[in-house]
Amino acid sequence: MTVDATRTEDIDPADAARRRFRALAEPELPRLYRLARRLVGDEAEDAVQDCLLNAYRKLEQLEHDAAAPAWLTRILVNCCRDRHRRRARQPLEVAVEDVDQFSLYRKLADEDPFPYSDSLHLDFLHRFGREDVQAVLATLPEHYRAPLLLVYVDGFLAKEVAQMTKTPLGTILARLHRGRKLFERRLWDYAEANDMLLEPVA
């Protein structure tokens, strides 16, 4: 049987693998970058670059294309851990205001910023656009912001966050608790500072 030379070129395995890699990795870029931002902050772009290079070298280990998102995530998390190790520092435990007793729900009920409203609490949240929320989140220290976003935006379990960041689960749970309270407090502070609360009608 004769082999068609053009046909052989078309199925060059190396070429096919490179194209396969691109097709698998490109749609994942936004998600990988977002995850890297949570894990290594300003080094996110470099971590994703590391991840792409490592994954490309190990492509033959990926048996099913459907497993590509989870496979890329594992490689990225390892790249982020390496960066953490090289930086050889733990997230800075900065002192924040005491927020344990703060409840945004009660604060809104007590201060009643939107009198005559039947949906006081929802009205408050609806005043925030995406940029406002990003600005509020940016005020949170990294070690509170990262677990909060990994769990509530990206949908990871607390124990997965603990594994990814090599942090004890108890510490992650405590940071989630405090991060949520701090987020509530900072939403209120932001609304106050930016005139988002209406004056009660006299």
Add this chain to the structure above:
Amino acid sequence: MISCAEAVRKLWEYLDGLVDDAERAAVEEHLSVCRRCCGELEFAEELRSFLAAHGDEELPPDVHARLAATLNELEGR
């Protein structure tokens, strides 16, 4: 029965399924008689959805362009 402060402290963990059976029962017992904490619970759910909807960070176009360039380079090897 647990106090409002204790119930509120446990609400997000309750919503996240991170409480044990005894804690869940204690929160639910409190919620069955405390209207204000039911409001807190509803608001905690709203706040979770709100954070999920607004906390997403976009991939900046210049970063996307540089990462795509890496993929181009790998594809051309």
